[in-house]
Amino acid sequence: MHTGRYARRSPCVTAAAATREDPVSRTTGTTSDSRTALRICPLCEATCGLTLTIEGTRVTGARGDREDVFSQGFICPKGASFGAVDADPDRLRTPLVRRDGELREATWEEAFDAVAAGLRPVVERHGPHAVGVVLGNPNVHTMAGALYPPVLLSALGTHSLFTASTVDQMPKHVSSGLLYGDALAIPVPDLDRTDHLLLIGANPLESNGSLCTAPDFPGKLKALRARGGTLTVIDPRRTRTARLADRHVAIRPGTDALLLAAMAHVLFEEKLVDLGDLAERVEGIDELGSALRDFTPEAASEACDVPAGTIRALARELAAAPTAAVYGRIGSCTVPHGTLASWLVDVLNILTGNLDRPGGALFPQAATDRAPRPAGPGRGFALGRWHSRVSRHPEAKGELPLSALAEEIDTATDEGTPVRAVIAVAANPVLSAPDGDRLDKALGTLDFMVSVDPYLNETSRHAHVVLPPPPPSQSAHHDFAFNAFAVHNQVRYTRAAVPLEPGRMAETEILARLVLAATGMHGADPSAVDSMVVDGTLAKAVDDPNSPVHGRDPGELAAALTGLTGPERRLDMMLRLGPYGDGFGARPDGLNLEKLLAHPHGIDLGPLRPRLPQVLKTRSGRVELLPGPIAGDLPRLRDALRERPDGLVLVGRRHLRSNNSWMHNVPALTGGSNRCSLHVHPEDAARLGIADGAPVRVKGAGGEVTAPAEITDGVRRGVVSLPHGWGHDRPGTRLGHAALDPGVNVNQLLDGSLLDPLSGTAVLNGIAVELTPVT
Structure with missing residues (x-):
């Protein structure tokens, strides 16, 4: 139980009160203690609406919400397992504080006292950059993860930020920043209206989509085929998505950019470039044609192991389609x-006139985005504003490569202080980053580490304090991040389905108190964090001549906000100031929180619409087709035309019933195809003497692992595949089910030295490996 100042429930965390006031949560079932409640699924990027069955305070069932305006009843195995995820007995219920070398249960007051006592001396002695902040993927699946880490980073002032983006999507942010001036301006394929879809490096039948929020992605691909459209999949594996396609091109891993460049070359060579309505909004077209002159299909063919005729056909089909979209992941x-x-994914969409038009690739407009500003030149996008201390990696979007975290901790240099403290929020980089063994050791040398995590996992076991958030049923939900990548504009919000359990603390309060403890305000009311954000945002809005509240009293606007919690007040503010908002009365028919709460299944905001030039924030105010950093990296791609790998290369693998490593601790989401096996082509297996099911030693630059072989022609010759997120065999964790079948950590095969230089993203696919049968 909370004691002392922690006994107060601040305005930012009254989740139980929110549940009591929610009419949907009071819907009853067939028995007096059974009811149903709505909840947006937080387990992958599809953001499907769920209808939960609740017995008392326990979620006993989950089905798709047929009235949800976006997902319309679709559900995948992860969503169906919501109750099992929510009730996992290994979830931590109370904070842990390290005493005499052991993590022991503690009160919330003791935990935050320890956080303040551990972090502040590091900042005061070494400066803010000695504190590393590590943000994992689950942050974008929670309201708390969207609202509070930016405040923490701003208040702390550290340059030592490491996130899951640099083992995943950072290249797309960088290319969008360079093309459009905004790293978050990512166009998505208009799945419901396109005639031709080309997927490269994507397997949405397993992933449910990524940087493309689309419930029932499989159904949308089948609908494309049913209406006479064409689906092309480029992937070294014959995935479930590839099996659905009209054409599957089994490319050599790592040569995606060469194939796309050759396709763009064909468009120029055969005079198939047609910018359409984009012509007045694009610069650099002639320079791009010259820059791609060497990337002929014939030159790229041998490196990609794709016939030149196939490359030409891909380009011609793309240009000939009435509408088309290229999507890479x-x-x-x-x-x-x-x-x-x-970058080349977007280049192909631009050259064929398919960017920013229905049926092509369009920019979504989320309800909590900033309201549109007048089109014109912007500040642009810059890379390398600072560098990592050891290997001098340039920052990208304010982040340093996650692969560099270990060396930033364990390596001394003449420049700056090593990272001496780490704040990890929903992150398990020991499994998700390259060379986890080195990072594992490095974390053990820190002066202080605090982990916000519901599990004692491979990373959080090193923390001095572990702060566990409650299960998802006990948290409200709005998708701030994923609505910005949605294939249909809509807005939904669900309050907590189950009251906050006594003794637990809402994740929003945990992160608000973490902000206070890390920035010298320990002990202040956590509602001060929300008030600070509201006051600052409204002050800027009333000073902005383009804002609907220009010239008004910010105090009056703050008093008009509704909501039972601080996060709800912030959501109300963002809705009102957003592109569909009521502008605090300036647009009476616009959105606000009260209107959203009156529509528990969400509000349909319409199909994607063209948004150029308003989206552009480049210095020219146009799409800059050949930005300097891209032009500077093309010689490296030109050199790759001559590369001929002669050994086996490894690629990853995604499972429908998995997303992050902690899901391996849910029995309903493991077993079957979701297991850690090494896919090997039959011819490679025969050549190397590997038997199906037999153990195989896999050796890479960073180390070696042993996994059972699964012989299949689902991978092309010369390619092997291991899934990510496994390796649950380290001591000191509390992942009981995952430990029964721990698998191996594929990232241990990497030494962390291979990075995409522009984005700092780890090279996880197409890496050279050696196989040896274990006798």
């Missing part, structure tokens, strides 16, 4: 030329 991002591949 993690398989084309986590390779040596990830930023160039991400």
Whole structure:
């Protein structure tokens, strides 16, 4: 139980009160203690609406919400397992504080006292950059993770930020920043209206989509085929998505950018470039044609192991389609030329006139985005504003490579102080980053570490304080991040389905108190964090001549905000100031929190619409087709035309019933195809003497692991595949089910030295490995 000052429930965390006031949560079932409640699923990027069955305070069932305006009843195995995820007995219920070398249960007051006592001396002695902040993927799946880490980073002032983006999507942010001036301006394929879809390095039938929020992605691809459209998949594996396609091109891993560049070359060579309505908004078209002159299909063919005729056909089909979209994801991002591949995805959409038009690739407009500003030149996007201390990696979007975290901790240099403290929020980089063994050791040398995590996992076991958030049923939910990548504009919000359990603390309060403890304000009311953000945002809004509240009294506007909690007040503010908002009365028919609460299944805001030039924030005010950093990296891609790997290369693998490593601790989400096996082509297996099911030693530059072989022609010759997120065999963790079948950590095969230079993203796919049967 909370004691002392922690006994007060601040305005930012009254989740139980929110549940009591929610009419949807009071819906009853067939028995007196059974009811249903709505909840947006937080387990992957599809953000499907769920209808939960609740017995008392326990979630006993989950089904798709048929009335949800976005997902319309679709559900995947992860969503169906919501109750099992929510009730995992290994979830921590109370904070842990390290005493005499052991993590022991503590009160919340003791935990935050320890955080303040551990972090502040590091900042005062070594400066803010000695504190590393590590943000994991689950942050973008929670309201708390969207609202509070930016405040923490701003208040702390550290340059030592490491996130999951640099083992995933950073190349897309960098390419969008360079093309459009905004790293978050990422166009998505208009799945419901396109005639031709080309997927490269993406497997949405397993992933449910990524940087493309689309419930029932499989159904949308089948609908494309049913209406006579064409689906092309470029992937070294014959994935479930590839099996659905009209054409599957089994490319050599890591050569995605070469193939896309050759396709763009064909468009120029055969005079198929047609910018359409984009012509007046694009600069650099002639320079781009010259820059791609050497990337002929014939030159790229041998490196990609794709016939030149096939490359030409891909380009011609793209140009000939009435509407078309190219979409690339993690398989084309986590390779040596990830930023160039991400850039070329958009280049192909631009050259065929398919950017920013229905049926092509469009920019979503989320309800909590900033309201549109007048089109015109912006500040642009810069890379390398600072560098990592040891290997001098340039920052990208304010982040340093996650691969560099270990050396930033364990390596002394003449420049700056090593990272001496770490704040990890929903992150498990020991498994998700390259060379986890080195990072594992480095974390053990820190002066202080605090981890916000519901599990004692491979990373949080090193923390001096572990702060566990409650299960997802006990938290409200709005998708700030994923609505910005949604294939249909909509807005939804669900309050907590279950009251906050006594003794637990809402994740919003945990992170608010963490902000206070890290910045010298320990003991202040956590509602001060929300008030500070509201006051600052409204002060800027009333000073902005383009704002609907220009010239008004910010105090009056703050008093008009509704909501039972600090986060709800902030959501109300963002809705009101956003592109569909009521402008605090300036647009009476616009959005606000009260209107959203009156529509528990969400509000449909319409299909994606063209948004150029308003989206552009480049210095020219136009799409800058060949920005300097891209042009500077093209010689490296030109050199790759001559590369001929002669050994086996490894790629990752995604499972429908998995997303992050902690899901391996849920029995309903493991077993079957979701297991840690090494996919090997039959011919490679025969050549190397590998038997199906037999153990195989896999050796890479960073180390070696042993996994059972699974012989399949689902991978092309010369390619092997291991899934990510496994390796649950380290002592000191509390992941009981995952430890029964721990698997191996594929990232241990990497030494962390291979990065895409523009984005700092780790090269996880197409890496050279050696196989040896274990006798």
